[in-house]
Amino acid sequence: MSGKLFVIGFGPGSFEHITKRAREAIQESDVIIGYSTYVDLIRELLTDQEVVSTGMTEEVTRAREAVRQAEEEGKKVAVISSGDAGVYGMAGLVYEVLVEKGWTEATGVPIEIVPGISAINSCGAILGAPIMHDACTISLSDHLTPWELIARRIDAAGMADFVIALYNPRSGRRTRQIVEAQRILLQYRSPDTPVGIVKSAFREREHVVVTTLAQMLEHDIGMLTTVIIGNTSTFVYDGKMITPRGYQRKYTLSADEQPLKPHQRLRVENEPWSLEAAEEAEMRPEAQVSIASAPSAREEKGSESVTLSPPLEGPGASSLAEFSTTTATAVLEAPPATEPKQTPLDWAMQALTIANEAKGIVAPQSVSPAARTASSFVPEMIFECAVSPGVANKKMTPQQMMALAEVAGERGELEYTPHHQMILRVPTANPDSITTKLRQLGLILCPIGDVVSVKACDFCDGEKKDGIPFAEELHQKLGGKEMPKELKIGFNGCGMACYGAVKEDIGIVFRKGKFDLFLGAKTVGRNAHSGIPVAEGIPKEEIVSVVERIVTRFKQEAFPNERFHKFFQRVGELEGYAWREPAKAEIENAACGD
Numbered sequence: 001m002s003g004k005l006f007v008i009g010f011g012p013g014s015f016e017h018i019t020k021r022a023r024e025a026i027q028e029s030d031v032i033i034g035y036s037t038y039v040d041l042i043r044e045l046l047t048d049q050e051v052v053s054t055g056m057t058e059e060v061t062r063a064r065e066a067v068r069q070a071e072e073e074g075k076k077v078a079v080i081s082s083g084d085a086g087v088y089g090m091a092g093l094v095y096e097v098l099v100e101k102g103w104t105e106a107t108g109v110p111i112e113i114v115p116g117i118s119a120i121n122s123c124g125a126i127l128g129a130p131i132m133h134d135a136c137t138i139s140l141s142d143h144l145t146p147w148e149l150i151a152r153r154i155d156a157a158g159m160a161d162f163v164i165a166l167y168n169p170r171s172g173r174r175t176r177q178i179v180e181a182q183r184i185l186l187q188y189r190s191p192d193t194p195v196g197i198v199k200s201a202f203r204e205r206e207h208v209v210v211t212t213l214a215q216m217l218e219h220d221i222g223m224l225t226t227v228i229i230g231n232t233s234t235f236v237y238d239g240k241m242i243t244p245r246g247y248q249r250k251y252t253l254s255a256d257e258q259p260l261k262p263h264q265r266l267r268v269e270n271e272p273w274s275l276e277a278a279e280e281a282e283m284r285p286e287a288q289v290s291i292a293s294a295p296s297a298r299e300e301k302g303s304e305s306v307t308l309s310p311p312l313e314g315p316g317a318s319s320l321a322e323f324s325t326t327t328a329t330a331v332l333e334a335p336p337a338t339e340p341k342q343t344p345l346d347w348a349m350q351a352l353t354i355a356n357e358a359k360g361i362v363a364p365q366s367v368s369p370a371a372r373t374a375s376s377f378v379p380e381m382i383f384e385c386a387v388s389p390g391v392a393n394k395k396m397t398p399q400q401m402m403a404l405a406e407v408a409g410e411r412g413e414l415e416y417t418p419h420h421q422m423i424l425r426v427p428t429a430n431p432d433s434i435t436t437k438l439r440q441l442g443l444i445l446c447p448i449g450d451v452v453s454v455k456a457c458d459f460c461d462g463e464k465k466d467g468i469p470f471a472e473e474l475h476q477k478l479g480g481k482e483m484p485k486e487l488k489i490g491f492n493g494c495g496m497a498c499y500g501a502v503k504e505d506i507g508i509v510f511r512k513g514k515f516d517l518f519l520g521a522k523t524v525g526r527n528a529h530s531g532i533p534v535a536e537g538i539p540k541e542e543i544v545s546v547v548e549r550i551v552t553r554f555k556q557e558a559f560p561n562e563r564f565h566k567f568f569q570r571v572g573e574l575e576g577y578a579w580r581e582p583a584k585a586e587i588e589n590a591a592c593g594d
Contacts, residue, residue: 003070009116029078127196128240456491457499467510505564534577
């Protein structure tokens, strides 16, 4: 039997929203592979298929296993995703693994992508009709995408007035991204812009909130939440978010017979905001078409107004008709020599402002039309690093503390960590001025994120100093190196191991003049365990090179976002040290039998 790959989007998670083809593909499959939470959501659809479920950050492992079973074992394999598999799902990753293996559609294993309902659609349906105009999706997760790029996308979407669906808005560790997104968007949108917050759409614990851009952070937002932010024309009626189909109406909702017939609606004179109208105006060498900002401006200049016909009707038509027939008149006049020529973007922004004012929406005063250029909206850079007084030294001087407070200033922040470090975050375009000053005071600065961090005890305030040179050498050679996933090296200066080195990815304990080595600790979850003791009595002159080789192999062979303990378990051996299952604790029943 030839193998086949299905990549299935099963929608929000409710059975009634799973497509017929998705159900069929699941039934056809021999193997179901997916994130454990997603497998649980479709458990009732499964029969006797083999199930491979893994944790949240192990997407690469799932994709590789699916391809392996389809290609090598000839099985029909279903890789499942919630929502749509092609929207932040598994479809792209499966293709990437296939491409890496030289797959072609003509000769390789067949693959079928089964579409599903993405969160922007399911949450939009719950909220009303917020996605009626141009919209975009932006994931706030910066685990695989640099935050600078995400911030630029938010800025561009805000400036372009997209309805925006924010995926992965906040997690236990990522809390600042949604705050930054709100700050960027408030440069372009009114604080009263409607915002919909939907958690667990169409599932048992569904929770829906309709609020405003200014108040959105007052509500619960997590990884199961999608946040939909309206554009400048979105409004709320009876608890539902509604985005009109167009900024300018050429239709009325109060009569069956429309004032503009279908052939009239598409005429250039009835669309003064359109690209065609702008191009026609630019072709006139003797005149320039501009949009007057108010009737008084026309009266002062004595300009001749050309009224559009027929007028608008329906709800709100009086205000918008004012725009179409009076405010948005075509004014023919010679442009002053010193006045720059207006672009279609300028006209669109003026039209949008007038339409908003007609509905009572006033744009923030801090952003003037003249300032709305692509170059003026560069996202503010946040410099962040870990700061410590030393590898073994844990004492900061008053001068160092004052310097940290000074560089943080009113807009920066200092976060205390349990690892004898301070995380410094400062908005700045010149980080060198900060790093130079702090290093001159003897502070050690390290990058944060998916890098190597060397953490050591204080060696009993320096009294047990024999291990200090080795800890410092490890920090100098490995500290701050980029890794597929953050890698922590713990160092204890004596056999008491009170600092907890054995709870880190790589644990080193200095004992009786030599070193004991522990690998692959897992500190969270039901199967949490300390590092596996793989070696005792490693000579002092060998310990640094041994750890270097282990770290190098992790960097070269680990999957993106794969934690060290998972990597060790997968490869089975590192530098001659074999993985073995950690001992499981057994709890004896109480004597009373309870």
